[in-house]
Amino acid sequence: MSPVIEVENLHKSYGNAVAVDDVSFTVAQGEIFGILGRNGAGKTTTVECLVGLRSPDRGRIRVLGRDPQRDHAELTRRVGVQLQDSQLPERLRVGEAMRLYQSFYRNPADPRTLLAQLGLAGREKTPYGKLSGGQKQRLAIALALIGRPRIAVLDELTSGLDPHARRDTWDLIAEVRASGVTIVLVTHFMPEAERLCDRIAVIDAGRVLVTGTPSELIERTEQPTLEDAFVALTGRTS
Ligand code: ATP
Numbered sequence: 555m556s557p558v559i560e561v562e563n564l565h566k567s568y569g570n571a572v573a574v575d576d577v578s579f580t581v582a583q584g585e586i587f588g589i590l591g592r593n594g595a596g597k598t599t600t601v602e603c604l605v606g607l608r609s610p611d612r613g614r615i616r617v618l619g620r621d622p623q624r625d626h627a628e629l630t631r632r633v634g635v636q637l638q639d640s641q642l643p644e645r646l647r648v649g650e651a652m653r654l655y656q657s658f659y660r661n662p663a664d665p666r667t668l669l670a671q672l673g674l675a676g677r678e679k680t681p682y683g684k685l686s687g688g689q690k691q692r693l694a695i696a697l698a699l700i701g702r703p704r705i706a707v708l709d710e711l712t713s714g715l716d717p718h719a720r721r722d723t724w725d726l727i728a729e730v731r732a733s734g735v736t737i738v739l740v741t742h743f744m745p746e747a748e749r750l751c752d753r754i755a756v757i758d759a760g761r762v763l764v765t766g767t768p769s770e771l772i773e774r775t776e777q778p779t780l781e782d783a784f785v786a787l788t789g790r791t792s
Contacts, residue, residue: 557582558617559616562613564576564615566608574599575760576761577596577755577761582736584736585737585752586727586737588750588751589740589754591757592788596757597757598637598740600757602637603615603622604738605617606622606629617705631658632703634706636706637709640694642693646682647678647680648674648677649678652696655700656701672696673722674689674692674696687714688715691712706737706738708737708739710740711739712741713742727750739751744780744784753765775787
């Protein structure tokens with residue numbers, strides 16, 4: 555089966571600063587693919603290029619066989635995105651945001667069910683500006699999933715969530731994947747990567763250091779945990 559995401563020799567600079575130096579990977583249908591890396595490694599830039607929000611300087615990206623730049627409108631309907639620090643207008647209510655996003659799609663999910671799954675039941679009338687950080691994060695996940703995407707790109711899925719909300723979100727993501735959705739997950743949280751990801755790319759200084767299953771990374775580095783494997787691979791302790 556051909557991959558649903560192909561990234562070949564991606565390169566992106568901001569002025570003189572090279573953010574992504576040479577990144578290549580593929581993601582198969584139905585996989586949960588993790589992107590791990592230290593702060594500033596180039597993860598967000600990579601996924602922003604993947605979803606067509608940034609144009610690569612060089613390299614080739616195909617998502618569901620399409621070019622994210624050229625076919626942006628088409629892919630927007632089929633790829634759900636939750637990016638770091640996404641913001642909505644302060645006064646927009648949760649229910650309004652859900653209805654607005656729902657209106658972009660032909661066959662959206664049921665907003666009530668999704669809000670309930672994310673622990674936001676009964677919050678429909680709350681303005682965005684009155685939500686806690688964790689509630690904003692959960693709303694961002696709901697908005698990424700409302701269009702029943704074929705691919706969901708989730709950057710820092712559970713950052714800011716309490717342990718209960720985090721576990722509920724992991725269960726939800728496992729369910730979403732079980733329905734055939736391919737997921738790209740950027741995370742710093744190793745138990746999350748270990749629990750959810752089928753394969754992981756470790757990115758450092760804009761390059762892919764290694765790609766493999768969590769247990770392959772652990773075996774390869776002869777470390778006891780994925781976190782130790784990650785630290786060993788990225789070669790520094792801070
Ligand atoms: P983090 O884990 O901290 O979110 P990241 O791996 O997602 O980091 P990026 O956000 O892709 O990393 O950033 C990669 C590099 O590009 C960093 O050195 C960052 O300072 C730089 N960078 C990112 N966005 C911009 C921008 N809009 N303008 C200039 N430089 C940028």
